[in-house]
Amino acid sequence: xxxxxxxxxxSTLLAACATPTxxxxxxxxxxxxxxxxxxxxxxxxxxxxxxxxxxxxxVDNPSGDRYVMAVSRIVNDxxxxxxxxxxxxxxxxxxxRSGKVITTTAVGVDGAEDAxxxxxxxxxxxxxxxxxxxQKKGTLKAPDLSLSGKIIQRNHKVKxxxxxxxxxxxxxxxxxxxxxxxxxxxxxxxxxxDKGVAW
Amino acid sequence: MSRMMQLAxxxxxxxxxxxxxxxxxxxxxxxxxxxxxxxxIGGFVTVxxxxxxxxxxPGGGDLLKIQFAVQAYQDTLxxxxxxxxxxxxxxxxxxxEGYRPARVLPNQTRFFTATAPHxxxxxxxxxxxxxxxx
Numbered sequence: 001x002x003x004x005x006x007x008x009x010x011s012t013l014l015a016a017c018a019t020p021t022x023x024x025x026x027x028x029x030x031x032x033x034x035x036x037x038x039x040x041x042x043x044x045x046x047x048x049x050x051x052x053x054x055x056x057x058x059v060d061n062p063s064g065d066r067y068v069m070a071v072s073r074i075v076n077d078x079x080x081x082x083x084x085x086x087x088x089x090x091x092x093x094x095x096x097r098s099g100k101v102i103t104t105t106a107v108g109v110d111g112a113e114d115a116x117x118x119x120x121x122x123x124x125x126x127x128x129x130x131x132x133x134x135q136k137k138g139t140l141k142a143p144d145l146s147l148s149g150k151i152i153q154r155n156h157k158v159k160x161x162x163x164x165x166x167x168x169x170x171x172x173x174x175x176x177x178x179x180x181x182x183x184x185x186x187x188x189x190x191x192x193x194d195k196g197v198a199w
Numbered sequence: 200m201s202r203m204m205q206l207a208x209x210x211x212x213x214x215x216x217x218x219x220x221x222x223x224x225x226x227x228x229x230x231x232x233x234x235x236x237x238x239x240i241g242g243f244v245t246v247x248x249x250x251x252x253x254x255x256x257p258g259g260g261d262l263l264k265i266q267f268a269v270q271a272y273q274d275t276l277x278x279x280x281x282x283x284x285x286x287x288x289x290x291x292x293x294x295x296e297g298y299r300p301a302r303v304l305p306n307q308t309r310f311f312t313a314t315a316p317h318x319x320x321x322x323x324x325x326x327x328x329x330x331x332x333x
Contacts, residue, residue, distance in 0.1 A: 027296035030331035043295035
């Protein structure tokens with residue numbers, strides 16, 4: 001019985017020394033920088049891209065209406081397993097808030113982002129549903145613009161440090177003629193200990 | 200006489216109710232500055248210009264854009280952020296709330312630009328602070 005006392009005592013002491021879990025305020029985060037991509041990198045890249053996009057006038061419809069945008073493929077050419085929506089969602093939110101662009105979830109490279117667009121239309125002619133609430137034919141909006149891009153990573157060794165370069169490349173294509181009406185590249189460069197891991 | 204009594208009771212009740220009312224804290228209304236530079240870096244960087252302009256959009260609207268220049272007297276790591284406000288003084292959110300890091304070398308002048316996230320933005324506050332990253 002007595003042999004467990006030191007074990008319990010040591011466990012309690014170790015637990016007491018552990019760093020407490022805490023919330024981070026993104027507006028006042030003074031935490032260390034990681035060699036990998038963190039939320040700050042996505043935020044900076046999205047903010048830079050959005051400011052450039054809005055100020056370019058490329059998404060300002062002369063008719064006054066909002067453009068409809070589809071999200072095409074955003075290639076992750078990095079050594080990290082990331083969800084490119086971390087970047088795209090911020091841009092989509094910013095564009096929607098700007099009142100200039102609305103994103104369709106009915107069209108995507110690998111099918112509709114929201115499959116319910118199709119599913120809801122399968123209720124057409126079903127006797128189980130009140131047909132007055134079922135979506136009519138020809139109501140989906142076709143996209144005017146397409147957002148595509150790539151995130152690239154390059155690693156270099158500089159003396160006893162390593163340098164990791166991330167490039168956030170984005171293109172906005174006018175689907176009427178296939179021309180890229182806006183393009184942007186935001187580099188984010190980090191240099192740190194050679195012992196740090198960038199994947 | 201009874202009318203006088205009624206009036207006295209009315210004044211007394213009103214005074215009592217008034218005494219029970221919560222005391223409102225005083226509000227100090229301070230004019231918001233376009234530019235705020237923290238004292239930690241204020242001694243070795245100077246904002247040499249702060250320009251604003253509304254850029255016309257093809258759809259007829261316009262967006263507020265600012266440009267500022269920072270000159271440093273020593274190697275300075277700083278961070279900056281712009282908060283945008285509408286005509287009522289309410290914050291107009293952008294993509295993120297984070298500060299952008301920047302390094303200004305001695306005797307270097309760097310120019311930065313920022314564009315408002317919405318046409319309804321009419322004013323802003325630019326904040327420069329020291330680099331907080333360890």
